[in-house]
Amino acid sequence: MSKKQLIMESALELFAKQGFEATSVQQITDHAGISKGAFYLSFKSKDELIIALIDHFMMQFTSDIDWVVKNSNNDTELLYDFYNAAFASFQKHSDFAKIFIKEQSQTPNEELISKMRHYDKLTDKIILSMIDRLYGEEARKVKYDLIYCIKGFIHVYSHLFLFFNLPFDLDSLCRSLAQKTNVLAKHSTIPFITEELFQTFTTEQSYEEVTAEQLIELLGQTIEEIEEPIEKESLTLLKQQLIEPSLSPAIVKGLLENIRNHPHCKWVSYLLRGYFGF
Structure with a gap:
């Protein structure tokens, strides 16, 4: 394990117990068994470390759901597979997922907020491509509302199994949410979020092509x-x-x-x- 990975794992354990703000660099280095100098060779600050952890979690979440949407050959199971990948990612990284959900609405750090928005927009893009593929013209008027309904399902049900220790049956959860999403897509007729409104949400974070x-x-x-x-x-x-x-x-x-x-x-x-x- 590299020194950088050791620092991230040690910090994650402390953040899970104490939160971001209550955990100091000194506590992280003591827990990892390294010097402060070694810490600052890997990260310029605690905020940079937090961003690295957010990147690590969100990169895996984003890549997992993107792979499912792009590689599923069965449209009837795509929603199930999508929800399965999303919740499996939260379950696999449950310690950090708890911190992430708690802290993202509380942090005053603009760089962290910007980072979270960036991944949120990437998620929007992936979900929109899935909606277009599954429903096409049928959901044209409500597809932007559907993006937020799907993200809402993930957010709310993640809270249930992360914070309330409910019995967690991933198969039942994914089949239930796939059914609910289908009902909304096929029977909703009154849109709230228009394409124009959706575009105003995305102007701050454009989907830049990597070179x-x-x-x-x-x-x-x-x-x-x-x-x-x-x-x-x-x-x-x-x-x-x-x-x-x-x-x-x-x-x-x-x-x-x-x-x-x-x-x-x-x-x-x-x-x-x-x-x-x-």
Whole structure:
């Protein structure tokens, strides 16, 4: 485990018990068994560490739901698979999910708020593509309302199983929410959020396209951070593909599959899928 990963895991344990504000850098370094100097070699401040944790959680959440929407071949099960991926991600990272939900409405830090909004808009984009695929013209008038209904379902039901210790049957939950979403999509007739109103929400955070140069830099950083040979070699080949394309689409897709489930490769996998059009 790298020093950076050790710091993040130690901080996560303390944040889960005490919250962001009540946890000091000194407490984090003591818990991790490292010096303050070692901490500041990895992170400039506690806020930078918090942003790294938010990135780590939201990158995995975003990449998981994006993969499901883009790779499901069964439209009748797509909503179920989408909700399953969303709640499974919250369940897998439940300690941080609790902190994230609690703190995101309380933090006065503008950089954190901006970061949260960024991922929120990426989620909107993924959900909108799913709605368009499943319902097309049938839900044209209410599709923007549906985005917020779906996000509302995820938010509220996440609260139930994260904070109230309710019996958690993931299969039943996902089938129930898939049914509710279908009912709303097919029978709602009065929209509230119009396309024009939705666009006003997204002007602050545009969906910027990542460049090959940015991806090459990110791949280089990721290659240095991980140790697993298959993922490391796959990342190296993908980086070379960006520099000098020579691989077939099938091979590129296979390399992306090699890295998709590694927790520190999910984001670069998500970005590369978008770049290569998968």
